[in-house]
Amino acid sequence: MHTSAHEDLLQVQRLNAGYGKIQILHDVDMAMRPGEIVALLGPNGAGKSTLMRAISGLLPWMSGDVRFDGKSLHRASPRDAAKLGLVHVIEGHHVFTQLSVQDNLALAGYDIARAERQQRIQDALAFFPEIAQKRHDRAGALSGGQQQMLVVAQGLVKRPRLLILDEPSAGLSPVLVDRVFEVAARLRDEGTSVLLVEQLVEKSLALADRVYAMAHGEIVLQADTNESNLQGRLEEAYFGQHA
Template sequence: MSTAPLLEIIGLRGGYGRVEVLRGVDLQVLPGETVALLGSNGAGKSTLNNVVCGIYKAWAGKVAFDGADLSGAHYTDVVKAGLIQVPEGRKIFPNLSVMENLALGSFTRARERRAENIDKVFATFPRLKERTLQLAGTMSGGEQQMLAIGRGMMAEPRLLILDEPSLGLSPLLVEEMFGLIRQLRSTGLAVMLVEQNVGQSLEIADRAYVMENGGIRFSGAPADLLRSDDLRRAYLGL
């Protein structure tokens, strides 16, 4: 695994209107690494994702991806670079079919390899292949989450940010979802897993960050986080 960061965030600040949400965030993801970003609702996790991905503008700080400065870049340029987010709440197109949703995933990047990448998605998610013509809005929550991840894979991500992928799923589907994330991890894909499901996330992460009030309160190995009684109680509810 390379020691040069694939994603490097330095002193990132941002928010909405006049309300500052991110207060100087520093974070790294290495190539092939799975990083868990943990924290309660309102900690700033989704805001961080949206600033990193160019959906919202940073107020200050730097976002670098594979050495290129993406601070202030338009979100389409972020996608073209291979930094792909699977957003919280899935954000699939309910009135479009599974196949149409997947095709939209390659609209900006890897369009010329769309057919090949659809085959790869179906190999990862056989259930989607059985439902190619089904309207996405009629699928179960677990199937919709598979579709959202599959749509992200269509853009040939170099780093895949998964924002709360287990949100709203039954315990059985949560197990299945984390199994699929392990599968993605095994391919060497870099993953940033943004989750409230602490136990499952720490089982598969190489490193972990804990956010609180828009800042990073811990970074390090999952084992070190779990060994600290104070951190477990204060930030993870364990």
């Protein structure tokens, strides 16, 4: 089960956020510890992407707090969060199609010293041999799935301690979905935490250590993924009392 707060890498505490006067998130609590994969599941419109944007600094909060490695991220920009090690790979993010794969990755590490940046690019490409072979090609010449891999690789250049993947399987073939999930597992093995927002419920539960489920902007379930009858509990959480 979940550990105590002082062992957490990420703590979301009674977080309320939304767009303008429209509140989407309602008193959301969540925590992650180092080196684990947590799946965040829920139907469309549940508030998952809003929560990710609020955590990573893309969306201001109405109230509550997000703490990363003990430090509050209140008023922190996405750049501030990334410098601390919290990196958000956003659904639908596009690459610079006229630039090479290599240059796209270099841009992701623009604020890192050149020698260090080159090493990080090498390390990121090692996760994706499909695009490593095309590092000097224009990103626009990659397939849609390969461009999605490049987006994830851009996040890896920042050497995250926590990587937020928002629907990384969107638009990918089953083979490439498996590749992205393999990368997530390797990152966990190397000590990186991964917060995975996905529609592929069975695959996500097979990969993750723990799961949170959202509905109507609230956390309606949290559990270890090895708990019995988890699928049934998820369906109840989605469609039961919160229907």
